[in-house]
Amino acid sequence: MSKRVAILTSGGDAPGMNACIRAAIIACQKAEYTLLGYQHGYNGLLQQEHVSLSLGSTHNLIQQGGTILHSARCKEFKNREGLMKAADNLKQAEIDTLIVIGGDGSFRGASKLSEHWDGQIIGIPGTIDNDIAGTDATIGYFTAIDTAMSSIDKVRDTADAFERIFLVEVMGRNAGFLALNAALSSAADYVVVPEFFESAETEIQKMVTQIKAQRALKGAVSFIIVVAENVWPNGLAGLTEALQQHDISDVRPVTLGHVQRGGSPVAQDRLLATTLGEHAIKLVGSEATNIMVGEVNQHPVTVPLSRTWETSKPLNDARVEAMRTLMNERYSE
Known part of the structure; x- marks a missing residue:
């Protein structure tokens, strides 16, 4: 039938x-x-x-x-x-x-x-x-990674031109899959995901330490921070303010938004x-x-x-370890 x-x-x-x-x-x-x-x-x-x-x-x-x-x-x-x-x-x-x-x-x-x-x-x-x-x-998911990666690549160009710090917020709802893989594939300098977010105070100390260490080593170079949505208190505005309170200025926030849902x-x-x-x-x-x-x-x-x-779906362990190694944590050692 x-x-x-x-x-x-x-x-x-x-x-x-x-x-x-x-x-x-x-x-x-x-x-x-x-x-x-x-x-x-x-x-x-x-x-x-x-x-x-x-x-x-x-x-x-x-x-x-x-x-x-x-x-x-x-x-x-x-x-x-x-x-x-x-x-x-x-x-x-x-x-x-x-x-x-x-x-x-x-x-x-x-x-x-x-x-x-x-x-x-x-x-x-x-x-x-x-x-x-x-x-x-x-x-x-795969297309969204490519879209975010391409956008971060473009952000990197202007960040390098002005030697600025850019904060790039990507989607993901309450998970860090998109943020982690977009950051890793675009060679971002730092990533914030909900799975490993302890507190704003802890995270900002790590971030500031790495920014200052990198600039002490290389001078005033660009620094790209990828942030999963719904993680940082008050979003990118809150993170921008927190960095400024630690004498990190010239920060530019970018929210990719719904562009990540589109495209072939x-x-x-x-x-x-x-x-x-x-x-x-x-x-x-x-x-x-x-x-x-x-x-x-x-x-x-x-x-x-x-x-x-x-059931909670974990991030890929190998990708997490790769990001930790390739992030600027080496500058803080």
């Missing part, structure tokens, strides 16, 4: 979401499944706002950033009435399987929905933050998105439900949705 599958993108958009949608469309076509796309995340599910997805929708799709289904936050989906309405809409549309591309907030919503709807639910991790346990990487996905994100989208369709009709499809050691895996937010 042919299956009816629905797919939606929820929460923050990420480069590669369209590549994942494309893979799902082609896989559904091959399996002779009907595929509907709900627009504007869970809002579209509540409004029964869906479109038919066919091979005609896949032309030039793999390289497009954003999401053709659009995305949104949905407050109504957090209450019981909204969940029951969503479940009723899925029943009316005769949906057998719902695929949700998003982050842990989207997965929490999907898990709550399963309490009111007995259809199959499959999550696919799509977020530049890479803060989803159970998968080595999330769709959009790099090859790694296209490959990850395609693999996960295709594998999710393979699971349609199986007993597996309330699960996320991820990738570990370049192989598709499935994990319970609850694990994605109940």
Whole structure:
């Protein structure tokens, strides 16, 4: 019997979401499944706002950033009435399987929905933050690193020209994956991530020591500090003020912001998105439900949705050690 599958993108958009949608469309076509796309995340599910997805929708799709289904936050989906309405809409549309591309907030919503709807639910991790346990990487993460790295490279040019200190804030929500890897790949001088943040006082002492040691050794050279968002009290303004209180002047703050979510996905994100989208369709009709499809050691895996937010995902130990070695800690020895 042919299956009816629905797919939606929820929460923050990420480069590669369209590549994942494309893979799902082609896989559904091959399996002779009907595929509907709900627009504007869970809002579209509540409004029964869906479109038919066919091979005609896949032309030039793999390289497009954003999401053709659009995305949104949905407050109504957090209450019981909204969940029951969503479940009723899925029943009316005769949906057998719902695929949700998003982050842990989207997965929490999907898990709550399963309490009111007995259809199959499959999550696919799509977020530049890479803060989803159970998968080595999330769709959009690799592109965001490249975007941040490229931006920091440009900042370095003007920092060198004026021999200034630049503070560059990158996204990541409450995780340091993006900050760490952007800093390491751009040869930043210092990085601040939530996983190792003790206090502003401790961090500022390390920072000031390294800046002064480097300038004593090399003169008035540039210094790039990458800061994960939501870590420093009062953000970059607070850090700028703290440095000035230690006689570190000529500081310029730069917030990269939502530019990190945009752009054509790099090859790694296209490959990850395609693999996960295709594998999710393979699971349609199986007993597996309330699960996320991820990738570990370049192989598709499935994990319970609850694990994605109940388990803390650590930073890569080798990358952490490399950053500690290559940062200017040697100047403070």
